[in-house]
Amino acid sequence: MADLFIGLMSGTSMDGVDGVIADFSSGGLRVLQHASAGFDETLRLELMALNASGPDELHRAWLAGNALMRVYAEVAAKLLLRAGLEPEDIDAIGAHGQTVRHRPAMFDGTGYTIQLAQPALLAELTRIRVVADFRSRDVAAGGQGAPLAPVFHQAVFAHAGETAGVLNIGGISNITLLRADGSMQGFDCGPGNALMDAWCLQHTGQPYDHDGRWAAGGRVVEPLLASLLAEPYFSQSPPKSTGRDLFNRPWLAGHLQKAPDAAPQDVQSTLTELTARSCAQDVQRHAPGLTRLIVCGGGALNGHLMRRLAALLPQARVISSADAGLPPLQVEAAAFAWLARKCVRGEKLHLESTTGARGARVLGGIYPA
Incomplete structure (x- = not known):
């Protein structure tokens, strides 16, 4: 062998x-x-x-x-x-x-x-x-x-003396925090692409928002965003994990009742901001000294989402995992080969x-x- x-x-x-x-x-x-x-x-x-x-x-x-x-x-x-x-x-x-x-x-x-x-x-x-x-x-x-990938992220991406994060944005987002002292923590942040993709398919017929361009052309509906971020999961302390059992279309529909006149493009912009904001909040809460955020999964290919993460985390260098040696769509598959x-x-x-x-x-x- x-x-x-x-x-x-x-x-x-x-x-x-x-x-x-x-x-x-x-x-x-x-x-x-x-x-x-x-x-x-x-x-x-x-x-x-x-x-x-x-x-x-x-x-x-x-x-x-x-x-x-x-x-x-x-x-x-x-x-x-x-x-x-x-x-x-x-x-x-x-x-x-x-x-x-x-x-x-x-x-x-x-x-x-x-x-x-x-x-x-x-x-x-x-x-x-x-x-x-x-x-x-x-x-x-x-x-x-879940998540299981953090031990793999630590093996592949950790650098001694550096506090960094590995953010996987698939349907659900999960983060691995690699601290300068060698310790590691990982948990699910919340929705990644799942809500964005479902909304985009429903209103444009496209399976996803290519490069986040549709979202970038809209505006964030602040009352809707505040309602979404009030979900108790976001304030739970790790260890925690989630999935489509919680973040699904019925969950979104319940919140949309509070913004019945929101244009579909503005909802897409708000859902993108929800993903960016929930992930950034977890970094700020659990790793305020983080200097590098490595993003993988399909979300790393969403230019608008990556720009929002960079804007929300000005102290960190937000990069694609490709720049750290492993392309975004290979990371999770490689993790299960390693496991x-x-x-x-x-x-x-x-x-x-x-x-x-x-x-x-x-x-x-x-x-x-």
């Missing part, structure tokens, strides 16, 4: 799958290939629908998981072809799955987090060992099950400061090729 791992990620934006081949043979991380595949509309709508209770949802969820694994397998095949590699060259695939419910520590005190995936099917389709179900052990150990390697090697991860787990645990379940 050459210490090569594939990472496959489909995030809360629910637009498709990103994958990488990560080479760890030199002791660090080198991405050999990146590939992606979008969801067809049928699968995307079904995954969205499964975020809420509905008829025959166990049956539908299993079939959606099967369909998702076929997209995962498609991306894995693209990666191998582009790299000129065979299945036996890969140590394992780290497959995140698709989060459809996230309710840690609720109901019975343990709660649950659900990532749709059929790792046995993926192992059959790819003929590669699969590591999946990364979050449930953390929840079982009293953690939030898969940790699982295969039986290495425990210390997530007490991010998820609130009781102690270090090995995360993930292994499905042999």
Whole structure:
């Protein structure tokens, strides 16, 4: 084995799958290939629908998981072809799955987090060992099950003596605070692209606001923004995590009743400001000495959002993760390649400061090729 791992990620934006081949043979991380595949509309709508209770949802969820694994397998095949590699060259695939419910520590005190995936099917389709179900052990150990990426961010982006942040803006935004003393903290800030994308699709027919141009042409509706920011989640202390269970269209619709005459473009501008403001507030509250903010995920490609973050955090240099060595759409997939390697090697991860787990645990379940 050459210490090569594939990472496959489909995030809360629910637009498709990103994958990488990560080479760890030199002791660090080198991405050999990146590939992606979008969801067809049928699968995307079904995954969205499964975020809420509905008829025959166990049956539908299993079939959606099967369909998702076929997209995962498609991306894995693209990666191998582009790299000129065979299945036996890969140590394992780290497959995140698709989060459809996230309710840690609720109901019975343990709660649950659900990532749709059929790792046995993926192992059959790819003929590669699969590591999946990364979050449930953390929840079982009293953690939030999210975010998991901070330990990866620390391994890849931390610089001794520097207080920096890694802000991942996918459907939901999460931040890793890397402090100068070597300590680390991570948690979900709130909505990332999910509300912006849904509103943009509803009113323009486009799946996202390209470069934030539509939002940039509008104005922030301050009473609406104040109502949105009054959501109690924003003032909760970490560890904390969230998802579409909270930040969804019904949540937004309830707040829009307070601004019934707001123009759609102005709502888009306000939603973009909500993402920027909630993330910036968390930096100011928990890492006021931060000097560098590394942004990854789809939000790093939104020029208007990046400019708003820079304006709200004048003490920090706000940069794309590409400027720190890893392009924005590769970071999360690379994180799950790294997590898969940790699982295969039986290495425990210390997530007490991010998820609130009781102690270090090995995360993930292994499905042999």
